[in-house]
Amino acid sequence: MSQDIAAYTAPFAEVAHQRTVFPEGLALDCGATVAPLAVAWRAYGTLNAARSNAILVCHALTGDQYVAETHPLTGKPGWWGNVVGPGLPIDTERYFVVCSNVLGGCMGTTGPREPRAEGEEPWGTDFPQVTIRDMVRAQHRLMEHLGIGRWLAVVGGSMGGMQVLEWAATYPEAVGAAAPIATAVHHSAQNIAFDEVGRAAIHNDPDWRGGRYWEDGSLPARGLSVARMVAHITYLSEQALTRKFGRRLRGASALTFLEDVFEVESYLRHQGSTFVRRFDANAYLTITRAMDFFDLAAEHGGELAAAFRGASAAGTRFCVVSFSSDWLFPTEESRTLVRALNAAAANVSFVEIRSDKGHDAFLLDEPDFHRTLGGFLAGCAERLGV
Amino acid sequence: MSQDIAAYTAPFAEVAHQRTVFPEGLALDCGATVAPLAVAWRAYGTLNAARSNAILVCHALTGDQYVAETHPLTGKPGWWGNVVGPGLPIDTERYFVVCSNVLGGCMGTTGPREPRAEGEEPWGTDFPQVTIRDMVRAQHRLMEHLGIGRWLAVVGGSMGGMQVLEWAATYPEAVGAAAPIATAVHHSAQNIAFDEVGRAAIHNDPDWRGGRYWEDGSLPARGLSVARMVAHITYLSEQALTRKFGRRLRGASALTFLEDVFEVESYLRHQGSTFVRRFDANAYLTITRAMDFFDLAAEHGGELAAAFRGASAAGTRFCVVSFSSDWLFPTEESRTLVRALNAAAANVSFVEIRSDKGHDAFLLDEPDFHRTLGGFLAGCAERLGV
Structure with a gap:
C-alpha cells in the first residue's frame, strides 16, 4: 500500500467552487478572527416567494456541499443523492435545499488548505481551531446572504447532526424544524x-x-x-x-x-x-x-436541557433518529438528547431505525429512515403552508 | 508524541531469557522449517512425582512467559500475577505452571528478532509466517522436553485461548482440561x-x-x-x-x-x-x-465440531469463559464454540462473567472469573487425585 x-x-486538483466571500470575516470561539470568510455552497430546487421552503443540510466529517450532484473531484454521485432530489425525502421539487462546506473544511470554505486571501499562501497550521458553533455561525452568514430568515428545517447526520443541534441552541428562531440523525450531544471517550x-x-x-x-x-x-x-x-x-x-x-x-x-x-x-x-x-x-470538543451541555452551564429552551419557546420541531447497530453514536446517546429535549418541553419525536448497517446507515438505502425523514419534513411544510 | x-x-535491552533449544527445528504449516528452534519459558511451583499437576498457561498477543514475576524489561509485575501464584486460582502451591513465549514472539523464542542461530543475524522479515498451530507445536516440544505426558490443564485468554483450542484439537490426549477464555474459533472481519x-x-x-x-x-x-x-x-x-x-x-x-x-x-x-x-x-x-488466519473450522473441513471429537473421546473437560462487555471477542463467539463442543459430545461448562471492563477483564481483578477458573481447576485436580 x-x-x-x-x-x-x-495536492489534489483545484476546483472552482461556488463561493460567497464575507470580507469582514468571522470571530471564532477561540478568540481569533478569520477574515475574509469564504463559504462554498450549493443549492438545489427553487426558493419560493415567501422564502419559507429552505432546508439546510449539514454535512458530516468527510462530506461536503456536493449533496445531490456529481462530485467534482471523485466523479461519484453526491453523498446524499438517495435522500435529496425530486420526489425524494428532501424533495427538491418542493424545497430549496442548501448545503455549504463547513468552516475548516477543504472544499472551498475557509480552512487550512485555502489561501488566507486571494493570491496568498494557504492558512496551513496557522488556521485557528474552530468549533461546531463556529461552523454554524459561518452557515448563518450564508443564510443572511441568501435572504432567508428561517429555515423550514435543518437536517444532518453524524457531525451534521451536531451542527443541527448547535443551530437549534444558537439560532432557535431561525430553525423551524431540526432533524439530528445518528449523532450525540458530545463525543464519547x-x-x-x-x-x-x-x-x-x-x-x-x-x-x-x-x-x-x-x-x-x-x-x-x-x-x-x-x-x-x-x-x-x-x-x-x-x-x-x-x-x-x-x-x-x-x-x-x-x-x-x-x-x-x-x-x-x-x-x-x-x-x-x-x-x-x-x-x-x-x-x-x-x-x-x-467534533471532539463539541459539548452542548458544557456550553450551557452543564445543563443540556438549557441548550433547548430557546428552541422550545420558538416552537422548533425535532425529529431525532438513531440506528440500532450504530456503535459510534449508539441509540443511548439519542435517548440522552431526547430526555433533554423533553426536559426543555420541546416538541420532539424519536425514532430508532432497525438496521444492521451501523453508523453509515444514514447514508444508505434505509426505506424506514427515508419514510421517517420525508414524513417529518412534509408534516412541517404542511403545518407552515409551504 | x-x-x-x-x-x-x-533496540530494547537484551535479556538472557531461560531457553531450551531444539536443534532439529520445527516444520511449519506453511511448509518451511525453522531450525534450530529455541523456546523461552518460565515455570512456577513444583512438578509432582506423577508429573500430573502441570498446567500450561498460553499468553495473548503482547504477553510473554513472565506470568507471575517481575518483567525483566519493564520492571512491572507479571501479567497474570493476580491469577497465578500461591493460593491464587492457578495455585502454584498445588500446580506446576509453565508458560513459554510464543513462536514468532520477541522474548526469547524463535521469531523475527531472534538470530537464526547463535551468533547469526536476526530472522527479520525472512521469518516465515507461523500459525497458532505452529505455536502449539513448539509448546508441545517443550512439553516433551519437560517429560510431561499430559497437562492437567491448558489455560489462556484471547490469543492464549486460541492456543488452548488448538491444543485440544491437535493433541487431545495431552490435554486433561482446557479453559479458553475471552476468545473465538476465528477472528471476525x-x-x-x-x-x-x-x-x-x-x-x-x-x-x-x-x-x-x-x-x-x-x-x-x-x-x-x-x-x-x-x-x-x-x-x-x-x-x-x-x-x-x-x-x-x-x-x-x-x-x-x-x-x-x-x-x-x-x-x-x-x-x-x-x-x-x-x-x-x-x-x-x-x-x-x-491470529487473523486462525480458523479452527477451516482446519477441520469446515466442521467446527470435528475439531473437538478427539478431545471428546479423550475426556478433556472444557470451561469456556466470556465477559459480557467484551466487544472484541463477544459472548456470541463463545456460544458458537460451546455449540460445537456440545455437538462433539465434549464435557463443557460455559460461564459469561458480568463485567463492564471489556476484553481486558480476563487480566483484571474479576472475583467471579477467578472463582470460576479456580473452581474448575480444583475440580479437575481432585478428579485426577492431584
Missing part, C-alpha cells in the same frame, strides 16, 4: 480515542512536516490513509463488515500469507488511498478536533 | 480490520524500512505505537474508557486546543510509547497475522 499511496504526492489514533497516524507521517506539507506540494498520504481506515471501521457494524467480507480471501490460500489477502483489508486500503485524493490532512485534524 | 517516540531508536490498521501504520513508518529496521538498530516506533493505540481501544469497553477518562481535560481549557488535551489521548499515547520499548514490530506483524 505504502508504494501506491506515496505516489499521490501532488471511545470516539475521542479513535480520533486520536487517526491524528497520531497523520502526525507520525514524515510527509506531514509539522503541517507544512503544502509548502512543496507533498501530502501525508500514508498517515491520512490510516486515519481513514480506522474511522471507516467505526462507521460499519460488525454485521455489515462480516456480510460484506466475512473472512473471504482474495484468491490466495491462507498459507501464502500475502499482504492484502483478506478482502476486508483490500477494501480498507482502497478506502484509505482514495480518501487522500480528496481530503486535506490539516482539515481532517481541525474537524475531528471540533 | 512523534518527537518522544522517535527518540526510542535503539472487524478484528481483522483493526489488525490491518495496525499493520498499515507499521508498514507506513519510514523507519520500518521494509522490515529491515534492525539492521542499523532503528525501530518503526511511531507506526508500532499507533498500532498499539488502536488495539488498546478494542481491549476496553466504552464504559471502561468513559469511567477512566470520560471527557476530562488535562488542566487546559478546551479552547486552548493543545495536543494531548483529553486524558484519554494522553493515556493512549503513553500506552503506545511504552509498548515500543518492549515489543518488536516484525513480531507484532507475524503474530497478528497468525
